[in-house]
Amino acid sequence: MSQSPVIHLVAAARPNFMKVAPLYHQLRRQDWCTPILVHTGQHYDESMSGNFLRDLDLPEPEIHLGIGSGTHAEQTAGVMVAYERVCLQSPPECVVVVGDVNATLAVAITAKKLHLPLVHLEAGLRSWDRSMPEEINRIVTDTLSDLLLTPSPDADENLRAEGIPEEKIVRVGNIMLDSYEMLRARIEADPILSSLEIEPGQYGVTTLHRPSNVDQAATLRLLADALKQAAQRIPLIFPVHPRTRKNLQAFDQWESLEADPNIRLLEPVSYIPFMALVRHARLVITDSGGIQEETTYLNIPCLTLRPNTERPITISQGTNRLVSVEMLVSQVQKALAGDWPTGLQPELWDGKTASRSAASLRRLLAG
Ligand code: UD1
Numbered sequence: 001m002s003q004s005p006v007i008h009l010v011a012a013a014r015p016n017f018m019k020v021a022p023l024y025h026q027l028r029r030q031d032w033c034t035p036i037l038v039h040t041g042q043h044y045d046e047s048m049s050g051n052f053l054r055d056l057d058l059p060e061p062e063i064h065l066g067i068g069s070g071t072h073a074e075q076t077a078g079v080m081v082a083y084e085r086v087c088l089q090s091p092p093e094c095v096v097v098v099g100d101v102n103a104t105l106a107v108a109i110t111a112k113k114l115h116l117p118l119v120h121l122e123a124g125l126r127s128w129d130r131s132m133p134e135e136i137n138r139i140v141t142d143t144l145s146d147l148l149l150t151p152s153p154d155a156d157e158n159l160r161a162e163g164i165p166e167e168k169i170v171r172v173g174n175i176m177l178d179s180y181e182m183l184r185a186r187i188e189a190d191p192i193l194s195s196l197e198i199e200p201g202q203y204g205v206t207t208l209h210r211p212s213n214v215d216q217a218a219t220l221r222l223l224a225d226a227l228k229q230a231a232q233r234i235p236l237i238f239p240v241h242p243r244t245r246k247n248l249q250a251f252d253q254w255e256s257l258e259a260d261p262n263i264r265l266l267e268p269v270s271y272i273p274f275m276a277l278v279r280h281a282r283l284v285i286t287d288s289g290g291i292q293e294e295t296t297y298l299n300i301p302c303l304t305l306r307p308n309t310e311r312p313i314t315i316s317q318g319t320n321r322l323v324s325v326e327m328l329v330s331q332v333q334k335a336l337a338g339d340w341p342t343g344l345q346p347e348l349w350d351g352k353t354a355s356r357s358a359a360s361l362r363r364l365l366a367g
Pocket of ligand 1: 013014015042043044045046048049069070100101102103133134209241242243246289
């Protein structure tokens with residue numbers, strides 16, 4: 001008996017797992033294709049990868065490329081070589097990449113050079129800041145893709161402006177929020193607040209990992225000082241990304257943050273407990289992409305420590321505001337005073353993006 005068409009769903013780093021999981025589960029329930037999970041290995045710690053697979057009910061990936069940390073070229077090239085080998089041995093009928101990490105770009109290039117149909121889920125986002133590695137990854141991946149599944153109208157516009165033919169662009173909504181809805185009951189039942197002995201609405205959540213914020217000593221020092229000041233207004237729970245931990249330690253900022261009575265430094269927190277923390281937070285301070293969207297969905301004030309965002313709908317319709325380090329404390333005070341916009345739910349951010357994506361994939365493969 002011949003197998004139904006194989007679709008590779010590629011995940012590499014922490015934010016990818018929440019995007020791949022709903023589509024993987026959706027396709028598994030359908031009989032017209034065989035989804036296969038490919039993990040490139042960009043994130044490899046239990047706290048950055050294994051715990052997420054488990055929270056999202058994903059199996060051990062059938063294909064694991066094992067390409068971990070390195071420079072951009074090392075990571076990208078490593079994934080290209082390893083993924084090409086996999087495809088030459090056993091080519092899939094279609095490759096789906098998500099998000100904007102280095103492995104997204106590497107797999108996209110490799111797949112297209114082997115003439116495999118390529119789908120980008122979360123296509124069309126642009127920060128217009130080419131100093132961000134993710135922006136380069138987004139632009140190249142979108143240029144190469146045969147089907148571009150977008151989360152919002154601004155993404156459609158960006159792709160049209162870059163000359164992508166209309167028939168390749170399909171707005172499906174925000175896939176990450178399917179993960180939230182899929183796990184809502186477990187998120188609501190998660191005991192993290194009681195285990196940290198904190199009350200709903202009485203704390204803020206902080207995450208930081210962008211190279212532009214954490215890789216230079218002077219910038220990181222300013223940020224650490226601003227967080228300490230903000231934490232005097234509201235205690236902060238701060239799960240620390242490995243890159244950030246390494247740099248806080250290298251730049252002698254770790255001990256004073258750890259000693260601060262208003263700041264709780266944690267290991268990276270898995271998806272379910274993290275969303276439980278965010279859902280009850282008074283506000284969130286972050287430089288993440290995905291958290292800007294999750295806070296808009298949950299109507300939680302989000303202070304984004306970046307000069308730009310590739311997710312402008314979280315500002316035009318949501319609860320997100322860009323803040324500089326100098327503005328952080330005053331913006332925290334503003335949010336605490338209730339002087340913050342309430343968000344609107346963007347269209348198609350409804351937990352049904354995986355089913356729309358699956359339907360588009362099916363049409364693509366039916367040719
Ligand atoms: C990557 C993505 C970024 C995404 C982020 C989420 C790129 C260019 N960047 O950045 O878009 O928002 O993931 O976390 O693809 N490390 C560990 N354990 C791990 C993974 C990483 O200790 O499991 C350490 C590495 O040794 C390295 C640092 O974290 O020092 C950075 O990891 P890397 O995957 O290169 O980039 P991120 O900063 O995580």
